[in-house]
Amino acid sequence: MAKETPIINIFTYGLPYELTHQIYNEFQERIRETLYLINNTDKYRMLKRNYKTVELLMALSIFYKRVIANLDAAVKFHGTVLRLSQADTIRIGNYELTTDEKNKILGLLMSYQKLLRRFNISEAIWNYSLTKEFLSKIIYLKEFGNVNDQEENSTNKKEGGQKNEVDEDEIPF
């Protein structure tokens, strides 16, 4: 049977080396934490069955933060320059962000939004700093199908939460 291509390789295919390296490293680091939390804490154990989905959403969240959000910024800046001047191109070093290029990026952003809508994924799921925050959002998504109002609820849950086998704040690496 052919070996499955790791999801992160699919996301980073064709990206510049430096960016690929950053995405790949962050992904590997967070996946390591994810596996530890899933295998060692009660709270996240329920994600074991959905590990492939967690991996996919994790890759998408890193791709969003390191690629999509930046491209979105470039499109907005291009819009500002176009609105306020006669210029139709922004030159950044040797790269030229032309209107055609901007439209390609816009197309990509639209496909991305469509994808999120299709699978009912809110962008709030990408709003995390620690891996365990991301995993909590996935649990919430799995249980309630929406993460938008998760933050208020999670504060309430914190105090009376289940005791974990190991402390999720003390990942040993």
Added chain:
Amino acid sequence: MSDYFEMSCFNYIVKFYERSGYQISVHNLQRGKYRYKCSTAGVQNNFSHFSASIIEDDIEHEFEIHHNLAVQSSYDEEIFTTPDISVIKKDEVQITFGHYDTNTRFSHVLQPGLITFFEIKQFNPFPELIFNFIGIINELRPEIINNTADEIKPKHLAPSLMISGKPNKHTLKIKKSLESRYCINLIYDVFYTGTKTFSKSGIGDLRLTGKLPAL
């Protein structure tokens, strides 16, 4: 990619001026293209910038918003540092020779020309990064450290550090502590909260140049 984040922050600064009633225009296009200065290298004349003008009390005030322009230290006229974004008085960019070992041209703004500045960091906030910003404040605007800075009119944002990443408990404490001591803005999580921070209602919460607001 980090240039794009800087662009996004630049966009927010421009938006602040637009929402504060300034007229915005783009200057110094190069062969019809906006040339973005994405590093400290290069002469400012070869790059584009934005202008913000406003009429207040029948006087027209005009300022320029630049990327990566060197600013003279307030302690030593021969040393400079380069904030990511600087707002300066109109036509104050100077070009001199002799700053570098070679006879390369060096563009900068002298202290009296500086209005405010912004540092952009595409990281998660961490203590050393935030305290470095206080070092830059001390070099360029020591009156903020002493809380003797005068308000600059028309309105301008106080020097600000804009960070892409989300804070943790400790970096939130640092923000609270530093903002209680100095009239600055530490803006975290710009990726997700930038739109809200620089929205019509959000800009009212940002600090302007001057002394610390009275409690």
